[in-house]
Amino acid sequence: RSLRSTRDSTGKPVNANTCGLKSLTVSLFKAFLGPNTARINNCQGPCVFPLSNPTYHASLLNSYIENGNAEERAPCCVPTAYDTLVVIKVKPEGTYICLQPNMLASECGCR
Amino acid sequence: RSLRSTRDSTGKPVNANTCGLKSLTVSLFKAFLGPNTARINNCQGPCVFPLSNPTYHASLLNSYIENGNAEERAPCCVPTAYDTLVVIKVKPEGTYICLQPNMLASECGCR
Amino acid sequence: QSSPQKRQCAFKNTTANKIFEDGGVVNGSVQVCESTQCCVGYYRIINDQPRVDILACDIVEMSCPNNACIAQPAQVLNNITSIKCACNTDLCNNNITWTS
């Protein structure tokens, strides 16, 4: 079985004009004994009508803001689904391998 | 049973210094025959260390940005749980009442 | 809303929305409201005339300042024009006050 999920590649393609998944690789050196780095991805892009993958709440919020209420926090492009990653953790009793959830952004939406 | 959830009041109190739930009431006139308005709430506040209710992805992203990568989209304060709302919908066959999910923000977090 | 007397509303449910039956005991064309002082009526405008779809205890709105059931501004949803009225006296939702 695949230890590192391949669902990353099914995310929305990068498009500067809309909220979507963007490749991002970061160091895990301060967090885990392994892996050294991981492609955790990020969600980026504007949330304007029509919103990407919105909830009903986000659509109502966007309408409210577009009607002139600019002081409210506008819908923001964030991860809406994650993949797990296999990581190496260290405890006093020993070194462990485990599946760490919510590590890799796999889908984005306006929230 | 309660038709309008009361979980709103269990959300984090409003605090300008951290990401949390804030009361917001909007008109539903263009969306549903009823109710006229709803308290859908909003999530607002800065996402800085220590992040409110983060995922592991958000923590890694925040560390990456704090290490000088300011061009990445920073973690954003968004709803992480919702309540349903009873609404009135109109279809050609008639007028319906139904439970609409993802209408009312009930919890916030940095994503 | 702490009235000892429970509100009675005209009841009609053409589309059999079970949720409205949660609003109170139904006896024929009358519903005794469990937790609201408001009655409501929902209508679609067909051939310039209101056709009633639902009469019931109002479990959706929070307030009903009128004694009589005066139509609120029409709404167009899914290309259908609808009106509603809400009121706060027994069986007040039997008649809607509406001018096209």
Add this chain to the structure above:
Amino acid sequence: QSSPQKRQCAFKNTTANKIFEDGGVVNGSVQVCESTQCCVGYYRIINDQPRVDILACDIVEMSCPNNACIAQPAQVLNNITSIKCACNTDLCNNNITWTS
């Protein structure tokens, strides 16, 4: 990584991490890697000496440029100093090259 010969790595699993057994068939102290050319070793530094916790086929990292198992920079996690090494020849993870 398209070598017809499967990589063999020293195998030791002091904390019985089942996931490492997914990396290939284990026969005593040797594991035949199913899907990697890399061997790995994980150690904790105890009394200034590396104590081996895990030797196995490397199912976590993506690359292993070295022939021999040269310790990577030490990491301090949960107040414990750990080192690891990865390498790309048969049984290369039997010996770690490390200077305190």
